[in-house]
Amino acid sequence: MKCMFCRIGETCFGHQTVTFEQGDLVIVIRAVPAQICEACGEPYFDQATTKRLEQLAEDSAHEASSNVLVREFCAA
Numbered sequence: 001m002k003c004m005f006c007r008i009g010e011t012c013f014g015h016q017t018v019t020f021e022q023g024d025l026v027i028v029i030r031a032v033p034a035q036i037c038e039a040c041g042e043p044y045f046d047q048a049t050t051k052r053l054e055q056l057a058e059d060s061a062h063e064a065s066s067n068v069l070v071r072e073f074c075a076a
């Protein structure tokens with residue numbers, strides 16, 4: 001699809017690293033499936049992925065034992 005952000009690039013399937021910040025805690029989720037703009041790099045996540053990301057971030061917030069947590073994206 002056409003990128004809605006830059007309106008120049010086309011998106012193609014790839015993997016993106018997503019970072020959440022919750023207070024002092026930084027949660028990094030790697031290898032998240034996304035449509036990524038080849039021009040500006042803007043990632044687009046589908047609804048299921050977005051929901052799963054929120055869930056992972058929430059779970060991670062409880063598990064975290066340091067200020068930075070890095071984990072791989074995994075489907076539900």
Ligand SMILES: [Zn+2]
Pocket residue numbers: 003004005006007008009037038039040041042
């Ligand atoms: Zn773009």
